[in-house]
Amino acid sequence: MTDRKNEPGLERQAELMMRALDEELTAEERGELENRLAEQPELRAEWQRLSRAREVTMGMKLRNPPEEVWDGYWTSVYSRLERGVGWLLVSIGAIIVGSWAVWEWITALLQDTEIPAAVRYSMIALFVGLVILLVSVARHRLSVSKSDPYKDIQR
């Protein structure tokens, strides 16, 4: 089917029919299309099908939103940009402050001789393990949500 569609003659027919439906044909091309339609019943049937579809779409138009929507449009665009910059700065700040806090906590814990060494190392292992689990689960959920073939099925 694809091969047939790519034949030069068929491509030309498709082009002529599209341009005829959209009133972009020259007089000469109109004559060429009419000749083809007169000679080929299959093409005539296709032309009628396409004309019917075009007739339906011709009366359709995109709905306009309420006029007041436009009043706050630009403000909303600008707010998005501001929020984007805000989130970026918050994220960078959170990563730096969070990393520093974790580093301080670990060094303080390692130096705290009142807590037995086994407990101190266990607390660090617990913390690092939780971080690894959190990152791993988040990454897995992200990749599943992108590729799960059943996610659109309502259970």
Added chain:
Amino acid sequence: MAHAVGRYSDASESALMRWASGGDSAAFGELVRRNMRRGYHAALGLVGSHDDAMDLSQDAFARALKHARRMDPDRPFYPWFYQILRRLCFNFLRDRANRRRLLDEAGGWIGHDPIVGAAPEHPEVRLQREDARRIIVRAMAGLPEVQREVLVLREFEGLKYGEIAELLDIPAGTVMSRLYAARRGLADALEEHD
């Protein structure tokens, strides 16, 4: 302030783009005001939902503002902006959950023009016409993105083949072949219904 507003509203697109690319966000605001309706309608035609079209078109303008330095003031603004918008819309449509929801909601974004001065239609004819319209809208929602895009630009924006080709940066022959495939899809849907 009034002077500034006048300066922007009277300015040519090229001047606004030059100012905006130099960091003048008010000049970019004027570009948004001039193109927001068109951008919204282009997004609406692609994704088929008011809220999503509003969200995506605003997001596209925000990204355009972020990259305003890359604008070329010697070329029109809309084709540059449209490339950002269509990428966002296509990504949105590639999310299957969005696609499925849009298929379920197909039709809410389409109205129709009554023919002025035409005699009132027989209720049965009107019903058939509305039925056909519903089938077409649903079929449109299921078309491949690139076919739907060309169909929307032609049918709803009324662009000529040359204009579509320029906007999408593709040959006019490709515009016609995509349009042909799209219209065949719609014709098939109508035929299946019959």
